[in-house]
Amino acid sequence: MARTVQAFHEAARRAGFDHELHRKLNYNIQQYDKKVREGKKQFADLTLASQRAKNLKWKALEQLDKLLLEFESNIVRRGARVVWAETAKDALQEIAAVVKRVRARSVVKSKSMTTEELHLNEFLERMQVEVVETDLGEYIQQLDGEPPFHIVTPAMHKSKEDVARVFHDKLGTPQHLTPQELTYEARMRLREKYLKADIGITGANFILPDIGGVLVLENEGNARLCVTFAKVHIVIAGIEKVIPSVHDLALFLPLLSTFGTGQKVTVYNTLYTGPRQEYETDGPEELIVILLDNGRTNLLAQARQREALYCIRCGACLNACPVYKNIGGHAYQTTYSGPIGKVITPHLRGMESYSHLSQASSLCGNCTEVCPMKINLHHLLVVNRQQAVEKGFDSFTERLSWKIWKRVMLSRRLMNMGSGSLKNAGIRLLFGKSWGSYRSMIQFPSKSFNELWREKQGE
Secondary structure, eight states, X not given: OHHHHHHHHHHHHHHHTOHHHHHHHHHXXXXXXXXXXXXXXXXXXXXXXXXXXXXXXXXXXXXXXXXXXXXXXXXHTTTOEEEEESSHHHHHHHHHHHHHHHXXXXXXXXXXXXXXXXXXXXXXXXXXXXXXXXXXXXXXXXXXXXXXXXXXXXXXTOOHHHHHHHXXXXXXXXXXXXXXXXXXXXXXXXXXXXXXXXXXXXXXXXEETTTTEEXXXXXXXXXXXXXXXXXXXXXXXXXXXXXXXXXXXXXXXXXXXXXHHSOSSOSEEEEEOSSOOTTOSSSOSEEEEEEEOTTHHHHHTOTTTGGGGGOOOOOHHHHHXXXXXXXXXXXXXXXXXXXXXXXXXXXXXXXXXXXXXXXXXXXXXXXHHHOTTOOOHHHHHHHHHHHHHHXXXXXXXXXHHHHHHHHHHTOHHHHHOSOHHHHHHHHHHHHTTTTTTTSOOOOOOSSOHHHHHHHHHXX
């Protein structure tokens, strides 16, 4: 635990003083905010739409076991295979078995946070398999040797000059290409990868049990190309992605696209209900759906926190969070950053090692305000903090400090003890290196308001 806390603090400190990072983030988030304001205009009653969506996710999670079995039954009927992966290791073992069986040497991937959760790229590379990210943002990050910076926009922290530098360093392109030229360069290189890939891997935005399908949303068409040419299509989907029916997409698609990118609807919305059928001219010969738990049932078992599983991964809470805006996504050093990451990561990866993330919040409530699913994120952060204390994951120093603070706050006599200079000296001694390194120290007056009142009123 100490190592993860220290690493987070060091990364947050570096990012917090990176003025160039702040400039890029502020610009990109401002552009996002403008588009979202426009996108919201398509809703006659946005509050009602959000509440209905939240109720549908509640319904899905309350009968998650039945809906997942219904999904499996329906998609298997069309020739797909479903694998239940309790842990990341289970999922990776299944992928490794498929790679060996088809003797795959090349894999193409569309953007998927579940594959990041599994550290799939590193796993496949250790198997001597070439793995290529095909989403442009993910492709840039892969070339630069970095994980995604943001749930929706993986390279949000990079300017066009940064991207040109990455392409120049890694691909040998001219150093001052325009964004259009960079996109064309990526397109030409990725087309070769699609044609020779043995396996295509995607995530899933929604699982639809009533038709036995998974829905993949994208703006570039790269996921469709991953699936069209490869003989094997592997879908890796978190079990919480279930919604009750395909008919609910009319509500969820506009919500996700509006809060994710400010669009009315995502450009490509593709349903996969099985491998290529006899009457179909293209598509994979084999479809494997891996239903990933990896700690999600730990969160499902928490009555107060399970609503975090309603998340549709739009990224709105990240863009609204003052902490994320200051330290960015990499400082969290986890797959899921921002408010939603701070809520779910301690349950997915262990409260003992990651409870500190729930402390990295101002509790301003802006994340809850912007969430299209109306998840009470700032409240869940408090619940996480409470749970960490109840399990004894806070330090002795922290417990002692709060006991002393509570004792003093409950006693006017103790609060009035000592002069202002003595209190200031004590504060400097206790917090001079932590608080005082970056902020002005608290200055106590020579007399408290209580003492001044007594002098004035004679009471």
